[in-house]
Amino acid sequence: DDAPASVAVGATDDPESALIAHIYAAALRFYGSPAHVALSEDPLTELDSGDARVVPGFTGRLLHRFVPDSTARSATQVYREMVSALPEGIGAGDYTTSAEDxxxxxxxxxxxxxxxxxxxxxxxxxxxxxxxxxxxxxxxxx
Incomplete structure (x- = not known):
């Protein structure tokens, strides 16, 4: 079977997280990559184990998780600090303001x-x- 493996998009079971994960999974499928949503209590930890390959999130919330005392406030500052704070081996998509929290x-x-x-x-x-x-x-x- 030469079919590519389905990409697991991590999410918590709260409606907002699940909705965003389903949007990402649908986008991946649209571009030809099989994808599914994988629910867990802490989807970011699923990146380490490989149980999730993608975990969508909001930049401010992610920054707060990794640097709770950050003073960044503008969207650009928050994104830059968040990218700098991500654990080794974890990357973030390009910065955009098309979707904002x-x-x-x-x-x-x-x-x-x-x-x-x-x-x-x-x-x-x-x-x-x-x-x-x-x-x-x-x-x-x-």
């Missing part, structure tokens, strides 16, 4: 047009008119 505000097209803008300054000008909502099963942000 930050609060976001979504408004309808009609609202954006009424406000005359699509950035947060438009929302600031209309704070008194905002009605904050959430997904029914979601947690309320702090």
């Amino acid at each position: 930050k609060p976001a505000l979504a408004v309808t097209e009609k609202t954006a047009e009424a406000w005359g803008g699509r950035d947060l300054t438009a929302a600031v000008r209309h704070c008194d008119d905002l009605e904050v909502g959430k997904v029914a099963s979601g947690a309320i942000p702090p």
Whole structure:
């Protein structure tokens, strides 16, 4: 059998970690690499044993794990320090801001047009008119 082995994408069983791992596994499959999600209590330790080959994560959370007292705050600083703090033999993907773990505000097209803008300054000008909502099963942000 010449089929390549399936790439194990590590994740914890919490919904956020599992969702990100499934997205990574789907991307790997899209590009021709068989992949599956492997759940564990600490997927980063699975990299050492080879039980996981990829473990997606957020740069800030990974930096905090390896350097809890880091003072890095900007996205670029956090990424650079995280890469420097990774254990030997562990690498990180290229830096990108296309996916961020930050609060976001979504408004309808009609609202954006009424406000005359699509950035947060438009929302600031209309704070008194905002009605904050959430997904029914979601947690309320702090």
